Amino acid sequence: MDIKGVAKATTKTLISYLTYEAMRIVAMQLDQTNPPLAHWLRGFSSTGKLQDGDTYLQEMLQSKQEVAFRLMTVRQHLAQEISEFLPEMLRSEMEQSNTKLRCAHLDRLVNTTADNVPEWDKLDQE
Amino acid sequence: MDIKGVAKATTKTLISYLTYEAMRIVAMQLDQTNPPLAHWLRGFSSTGKLQDGDTYLQEMLQSKQEVAFRLMTVRQHLAQEISEFLPEMLRSEMEQSNTKLRCAHLDRLVNTTADNVPEWDKLDQE
Numbered sequence: 001m002d003i004k005g006v007a008k009a010t011t012k013t014l015i016s017y018l019t020y021e022a023m024r025i026v027a028m029q030l031d032q033t034n035p036p037l038a039h040w041l042r043g044f045s046s047t048g049k050l051q052d053g054d055t056y057l058q059e060m061l062q063s064k065q066e067v068a069f070r071l072m073t074v075r076q077h078l079a080q081e082i083s084e085f086l087p088e089m090l091r092s093e094m095e096q097s098n099t100k101l102r103c104a105h106l107d108r109l110v111n112t113t114a115d116n117v118p119e120w121d122k123l124d125q126e
Numbered sequence: 127m128d129i130k131g132v133a134k135a136t137t138k139t140l141i142s143y144l145t146y147e148a149m150r151i152v153a154m155q156l157d158q159t160n161p162p163l164a165h166w167l168r169g170f171s172s173t174g175k176l177q178d179g180d181t182y183l184q185e186m187l188q189s190k191q192e193v194a195f196r197l198m199t200v201r202q203h204l205a206q207e208i209s210e211f212l213p214e215m216l217r218s219e220m221e222q223s224n225t226k227l228r229c230a231h232l233d234r235l236v237n238t239t240a241d242n243v244p245e246w247d248k249l250d251q252e
Contacts, residue, residue, distance in 0.1 A: 079220040087209035
């Protein structure tokens with residue numbers, strides 16, 4: 001398993017995701033201070049461009065550089081703030097998620113088996 | 127800024143992303159040991175279901191539980207392995223990414239300005 005490659009690709013995904021979160025935060029701030037700009041930002045961000053955060057910002061720098069700079073500041077701040085919780089949250093949420101899926105599946109299996117008990121067996125139990 | 131909310135949402139995105147990476151790894155392993163199953167796995171995973179890793183696995187548990195269990199084991203292993211590098215990689219890649227965008231933008235501005243120097247200025251410089 002190419003763990004280093006996975007870590008690198010995961011970091012890229014994380015950066016794009018935090019660019020999206022930064023966009024949501026800045027749009028909410030602009031709702032208070034400059035609604036037309038908030039509207040512009042949501043419009044600019046709605047066409048799936050945010051799949052790649054860097055390409056998205058590169059394009060934005062060419063039309064509204066002040067908004068792009070603000071997004072870059074906010075996404076870097078988010079990265080600083082969350083990175084210390086991230087390992088512990090990832091490990092524990094992943095474990096919980098797997099446990100929940102396994103339990104729900106076992107539960108379903110047991111209930112399906114119970115439903116399939118032949119009629120005469122059910123009669124015996126009565 | 128709701129940092130805790132962002133951290134929680136980021137973890138959920140990470141879990142889905144690692145489910146996708148686990149699928150790629152298991153599909154490559156199955157290419158060697160059970161090609162028809164590798165083919166099935168890629169087909170099952172190609173319809174955008176992987177946007178939500180848990181819903182994807184829940185569905186898979188109902189058709190091929192052994193593959194779903196394997197994916198769960200691999201994604202948990204990936205989470206364990208990469209979580210210790212993640213904070214440092216995220217912080218440094220984010221900084222690099224922002225610096226690169228800022229430099230490219232400044233570079234473009236400077237070059238555009240140079241192109242816009244009036245003709246008589248250019249003549250003076252000759």
